Amino acid sequence: xxxxxxxxxxxxxxxVPGHPILRGVDLVAEAGRITVVxxxxxxxxxxxxxxxAGFLAPLRxxxxxxxxxxxxxPAHRHVALGIGLLPQGRSTFPDLTVExxxxxxxxxxRNDRRRLAExxxxxxxxxxxxxxxxxxxxxxxxxxxxxxxxxxxxLVPDPRVLxxxxxxxxxxxxxxxxxxxxxxxxxxxxxxxxxxxxDVRAAIAVADYVYVLGSGRNDIEGDRSAFxxxxxxxxxxxxxx
Numbered sequence: 001x002x003x004x005x006x007x008x009x010x011x012x013x014x015x016v017p018g019h020p021i022l023r024g025v026d027l028v029a030e031a032g033r034i035t036v037v038x039x040x041x042x043x044x045x046x047x048x049x050x051x052x053a054g055f056l057a058p059l060r061x062x063x064x065x066x067x068x069x070x071x072x073x074p075a076h077r078h079v080a081l082g083i084g085l086l087p088q089g090r091s092t093f094p095d096l097t098v099e100x101x102x103x104x105x106x107x108x109x110r111n112d113r114r115r116l117a118e119x120x121x122x123x124x125x126x127x128x129x130x131x132x133x134x135x136x137x138x139x140x141x142x143x144x145x146x147x148x149x150x151x152x153x154x155l156v157p158d159p160r161v162l163x164x165x166x167x168x169x170x171x172x173x174x175x176x177x178x179x180x181x182x183x184x185x186x187x188x189x190x191x192x193x194x195x196x197x198x199d200v201r202a203a204i205a206v207a208d209y210v211y212v213l214g215s216g217r218n219d220i221e222g223d224r225s226a227f228x229x230x231x232x233x234x235x236x237x238x239x240x241x
Contacts, residue, residue, distance in 0.1 A: 003031035003082075003160035003192040004066030006052065011061035013051045020059055021047045023216040027194075029161075029209075034183060034193045036203045039213035045196040046088065048213075049163045052194065053085045054078035065161065079108055084159030088166040092146045094139025098130055101138045101149050105156030116156075123152045144175035151182060161192040168199050180206050204228060 006029040014020035021044045029035035037045050050056040052063055054075035063071040065081055073081075092101050102120055109116040124131045130152055133141065138149055147167070154162070164183065168176035176199070184206055187193055197203035204210060204227050212219040 003190055005030050006161055006192055006194060007062075007064040008048075008052070009062050009064070011048070011051065011063065012059040013047055013056055013061075014059065015047075015056070021216050022051070024061070024218075025213065025216070026218055027211055029192050029194045031160075031192045032187060032190045033208035034187050034195055034206050036207040036210045037194065037196045037213060038200055038203065038210060039219070041198075042215075043213040044216040045213060046165055047216075049085070049165050049194070049196055052078075053083060053163055076108065079157060079159075082157075082160035083163065084154040084157065084161070085163045086150060086154050086165060086167060089169055090143070090146055090150075092138040092141075092149050094137060096138055097134065098136055098138055098141070098149055099124075099134040102130070102134075102153050102156060105153035108157060119156045119158070122158075123155050126155070127152050143170050144172065144178070147171060147175070147179060151179075159191070162186060162194070164193060164195045164197075166197055166199075167195070168197070168202060176202065 008025060008027040011022050011025040012020045013022040025044070025048060027035070037048060039045055047056065051058055051071070054073055054077065058071045062069050065083070070078060070081060099120065102123060103116065106116040106119050109119060124134065127148060130148060133145065138146060141149070167179045167183070171179065180202055183193060183195065195203060204224055207224045209221070209223050210227050211221045
């Protein structure tokens with residue numbers, strides 16, 4: 001897989017006019033790498049992903065996917081360009097089956113049933129444990145199983161760029177480790193991965209490069225080795241203790 005880099009420059013964005021959350025963020029996420037964004041609550045991490053996913057338009061600045069500025073494009077165009085989003089928290093539809101939830105990831109293929117069926121089959125082949133659950137209501141699954149359904153749904157259109165928001169929230173440590181292992185496998189396929197996380201230690205363990213945001217601006221950045229020291233001091237600094 002040949003994935004394009006994601007380059008963000010001078011990004012301003014927010015929800016209320018005159019009160020931007022992001023205030024000039026710069027970031028580069030390269031193919032075949034996991035780029036991690038850290039920071040305290042309110043730093044703008046999830047807002048950044050919303051902009052890259054197309055759910056929030058920039059006020060200023062650029063969002064470049066390869067040579068294309070995608071900042072002004074709506075979310076469905078971002079999907080068509082190969083961007084997938086794993087949102088924070090549970091996002092399965094509990095009354096739909098596992099297979100129906102996964103099929104929703106191929107909404108852009110809804111008018112080509114054969115192509116959609118082939119894409120869903122490819123994902124179920126990748127995650128055979130979900131095949132046995134395909135007729136089960138998603139709401140009857142464990143939290144870890146539902147997260148696997150969400151990952152499978154994201155992968156139906158075979159995105160080249162993955163936006164991952166707090167992947168381990170609400171999961172047991174064992175299941176969380178499995179999620180991070182899968183992110184590493186996806187990185188090995190050459191995908192561009194932008195990961196936002198509050199689990200600082202787990203995120204840095206899989207990171208190739210780390211950005212820390214503070215109050216909507218770049219604070220510090222560096223490769224993983226620069227952040228493997230006293231993580232506790234970093235978190236205490238965020239909390240002001």
